[in-house]
Amino acid sequence: MEELLVLKNISKTFKQKEALKDINIQINAGEILGFLGPSGSGKTTTIKIVTGQLQQTNGEAKILGTDTRKITENIYEQIGIVTDTSGVYEEFSVYDNLLVFAKVLNVSASVIDPLLTKVRLIEQKKQLASKLSKGQRQRLVLARAVMHQPKLLFLDEPTSGLDPTTAAEVHKLLLSLKEQGMGIFLTTHNMEEATKLCDQVA
């Protein structure tokens, strides 16, 4: 089993404030980890550390075998990240938003239409991103994050604020990605979501 993410005793202190203490996690290929905790418990901080946007105070973290303090472009090509700050280009169409990322990620534009069908945005293909509903926007950001078929996907509360039907669609998509061997790190406040999707919870 391929170890995609391994955290050993990760701690993070901001000035005097202890945000994380001794976090131990492992995600293997084809596994979904639910990372649970109330607001302010350090979920986003953990994602930032393991994706190289922040450095831990103590402990060791490896992503795809590489120390998270030494992440290179090659690692970013193999992971996908969706956080609440994942923006879209408002003045671009849905299709063009994905086209920009296809170019950056060196992926053929031919993947875009099937992907839009999968996240049920094919009818909005030519619509401006600024005119999308919240759930549509969330599905666009998710489509963008998996376009290059990453080995490991980080989702920071992917269904918060979505209606039950749209949330169920996102769940279905995540389970199909898992079936293909993707590892998924998912933060959520939703116990039902964690029960339904996750192989392990932390």
Ligand SMILES: Nc1ncnc2c1ncn2[C@@H]1O[C@H](COP(=O)(O)OP(=O)(O)OP(=O)(O)O)[C@@H](O)[C@H]1O
């Ligand atoms: N850059 C920073 N500087 C100082 N303190 C920070 C910083 N980032 C986060 N914190 C603090 O660390 C703690 C954890 O924050 P974090 O954003 O990781 O929580 P969270 O679990 O993602 O919460 P939420 O569910 O509300 O998104 C909070 O007390 C927050 O105020």
Ligand SMILES: [Mg+2]
């Ligand atoms: Mg957060």
